[in-house]
Amino acid sequence: MTDSELTDVVVVGYGPVGAMVANLLGQAGVATIVLERDVKPHTMPRAGATDDEVIRIFQAAGLDDQLLPLLDLGQSTQFVAANGDQLVTMRPSGGRNGFPQLAFFYQPDLERVLHDGVARYPQVSVRMGVRVEAVHDDGDGVTVWTRTGDRGRQTAIRARYVVACDGGRSTVRNLCSIAFTGSTYAQPWLVVDAKLEAPLDDVTCFQFVGNPDRPAVTLPLPGTHHRWEFMVLPGEDQAALATLENARRLISPWVDPDRVTILRHIVYTFHARAADRWRSGRVLLAGDAAHLMPPFAGQGLSAGMRDAHNLAWKLAAVIAGTADSSLLDSYESERRPHVTRMTRLTRFSGALVQTRRRRVAKIRDIALAKAARVSYFTEGRFKPHLRYSSGAFDSSRRRSGAGHAFPQPTVRTSAGRLRPLDDLIGSGWAVVGRDLDPQANMPSESRELWASLGAAYLSVSRPGHRRTRCAAGTVVVEDLDGYVLDFFDRHGGDFAIVRPDRIVFAMPDAGDLDNAADLYTSLVGVA
Known part of the structure; x- marks a missing residue:
């Protein structure tokens, strides 16, 4: 020792x-x-x-x-029936974090x-x-x-x-x-990873294959890599199924197994535990x-x-x-x-694809075909956004945006440069004003606190209306996408205090910004 x-x-x-x-x-x-x-x-x-x-x-x-x-960006997800019919295509929209x-x-x-x-x-x-x-x-x-x-x-x-x-x-x-402990969900699946000669023409996005005989997933990955996942059926011997011979047999409906390099074939058991x-x-x-x-x-x-x-x-x-x-x-x-909300989403998605009863699968396919006409479903708006209900942020105002992820638009700087907002915020705290200079509305006590934390100060305006007079150190930008201004419209407040992980700490009005130091002390613990 x-x-x-x-x-x-x-x-x-x-x-x-x-x-x-x-x-x-x-x-x-x-x-x-x-x-x-x-x-x-x-x-x-x-x-x-x-x-x-x-x-x-x-x-x-x-x-x-x-x-x-x-990355393979801006991808879609499809649900495919056993006969190959595409029932619904989901392509998430929004992009309020600045990326697909x-x-x-x-x-x-x-x-x-x-x-x-x-x-x-x-x-x-x-x-x-x-x-x-x-x-x-x-x-x-x-x-x-x-x-x-x-x-x-x-x-x-x-x-x-x-x-x-x-x-x-x-x-x-x-x-x-x-x-x-937690949930007791467990279901084995055979995972096959392969390197192809070229991407598959008929599988260009993530596909759930709702085949009651053997549910499957097929997923193209960058660099001509491809993954298949096949449900292990009740009574099947996992070791026997996970042979190279069976892996080749199972992927053969999609590709000639003699023209691919199978990198891995292994059975995984998927859990939902915490x-x-x-x-x-x-x-x-x-x-x-x-x-x-x-x-x-x-x-x-x-x-x-x-x-x-x-x-x-x-x-x-x-x-x-x-x-x-x-x-x-x-x-x-x-x-x-x-995490609990995300786990529910994954279990729901799994339940859709893992159905093996033909009558239930037929009802599911009819429902999914109808869902293809509902934008809430096809745009992926059912996915829980990054939002916290309680924690180290101001939860005193019911409709406040505190606890939500602050959006990231493309902004125009005073020098005419187009930048993602986070690049200007940096890696620490930020105080963002809507058409206001945070420093001009902040008493010395609060300013000393945020200065000690290395906070960035920003004033965000609509295109063509940015402020021309701000204190030294305040970054003035125009919100070209409207994401930040829309966030203020929905949640109120004149300022957003943003944590280093981009979660909103508080959204005070101009008259409440002087309470920032007290708020930080009560919620974070040291001023």
Whole structure:
């Protein structure tokens, strides 16, 4: 044994969620050690779809330019009957986060972007092939006992906090005796990943195949990669089904199996489960370590990325001394209800495709064909938006936009440049005024607070009507899409105070902006 190595945060697990936490903590200047039990990164895809909210998190981490060329953007989802008829096509619309609402990716490429991003930060150390064997929280810090390889020495790392991103079988969650319960849904599916010679002409988007004989999913991924998923039927032997011969047989209706390279054929059991608590003292759970959901809405990885964005800024604030440690309690209170809503969506999507009773499938197909004429369904407006009902924001006004994600339009700067709004906000807090200069309406006490937090000040106006006289440091822009102005119209208020994770903290009127310091102290804990 050796003396404990010291750091601010230990992140356990270097999958996409752990890598995003490490990027965001590195961006905030937090000393971080990442521990990964595997010797090298995964080379096989697991997730394959994400959304505009997650691309925006990559933007916040300064990685959107690297990620966007790797994505298949603006995709659609189709439900196909057993005979091949297209019953309904859903193409999400809106784009209020500044990006198309559905995107496909090849996970090894996405993880490479994240890992390259971590390499930007000398205060972040990544250690591969390291197992966590014990975690001891004594109230003042956490000691993490690790071992490299099977016969390496046991060493200790002393951290202020631990973030467990080590998957559904989380070692850290088990060491902390946190139960992993919730829903009991479990259904095995055979997943076949392949590399094609060229993309399939007749499968250009995500397709649910509602075949009662064997429900299936077919999904084109970037770079001529393709995924099929087939339901394992009751009574089937999983090992026997998951042979290369059966994988070739099952994909043969779509492609000549002799003209593809099958990269993987494996049976997965899809769960909907959640940890009983996501915080145990100085240990916090994120991603699959905190919750699992079926893949049918492409939200498993996306939920973990939202966890990372919500948690990282709070940890950074607590470590910097600008927030009380009680702020970390808001992580679960905010994220769990949203994860629950997303899990319901995935289970509903799964129930649609997994129907095996022919009569029920016929009724479903009729209903879906009618839904094709309803824009609420075809535009994907049933998907829960990123909105929190309680947590570290002002919930005193019933119709306030506090707790909602602040929109990101394209804006025109005073220099005539077109930019996404978040690029001007930066990675911290922001005070945004509607046709008003925040600094001109803010007393010195509030100004000192936001200055200490490095907040950005913005004045947003409609095209052709931007303010010409603002205090030095206030960024003046025109909202070319109207998203911010529409947000103010719907929720009221003259200003929006926006957290680092783009969630609205408060929407005060001009006369209430002077209460900002008191509001921050009461909800975040330190002024």
